[in-house]
Amino acid sequence: MIQVYPAESRYAMDLGWLRSRPSFSFGAYYDPDNTSFGVMRVCNDDVVAAGRGFGPHPHSDMEIVTIVLSGAIKHEDNLGNVAVTSAGQIQRMTAGSGMIHAEYNASETEELELLQLWFMPSERGLAPSYETSSYDPKRMNNTLLPVVSRQGSDRAAAIHQDMTIYLSRLEKDRQIIFQQEEGRRVFLFVIEGRLTVDGTPLEPRDTARIEALSKMTIAADEEAFFMLIDLP
Incomplete structure (x- = not known):
């Protein structure tokens, strides 16, 4: 959903x-x-x-x-x-x-x-x-770059929760397939540009709350900058 x-x-x-x-x-x-x-x-x-x-x-x-x-x-x-x-x-x-x-x-x-x-x-x-x-902004081009995670890293902040925050800058007509375990949630925030998620359009500054969908296709209708959070 x-x-x-x-x-x-x-x-x-x-x-x-x-x-x-x-x-x-x-x-x-x-x-x-x-x-x-x-x-x-x-x-x-x-x-x-x-x-x-x-x-x-x-x-x-x-x-x-x-x-x-x-x-x-x-x-x-x-x-x-x-x-x-x-x-x-x-x-x-x-x-x-x-x-x-x-x-x-x-x-x-x-x-x-x-x-x-x-x-x-x-x-x-x-x-x-x-x-x-x-984090290096170039590393989020056409991919999901983890910037906050439970385990942390030299390029990502550590957080006391079973979750990951990703940033991505997706070129027009490019797409990313995101998969997660069953029963988890996704919060998506479009910072710039326009996306579709499994055919659902999202405009600049729109948010989406996604449940019961373990695999999704995120496509850029124009160059887009967005945040995706994988949540329990």
């Missing part, structure tokens, strides 16, 4: 310094029928104004992944971590037993565009931790 959520159907929030389109209930937006997808709890499509951001605030028992699409984000936390993450890099935070952090647009002149993703961890009360990883 492929359930498409068109970009224009998502809740839109504009605070002046922050423009956000959450895929799930978040903050002022609450829909009791749209709170999660498997272990996935948040997918926020955010644009943050130059020099602005989120002041110190707490988290616990959540795996938080930030994918920077353009610009750079500055992170600070009570563990002493201070880091700047740019496009081509991934930020992963394990809130675990409790963590306080702040995030800001690192630029005073340019907007920051990002996807922020939250997932329930495989167990509660983990030791809080933070990491930034880098």
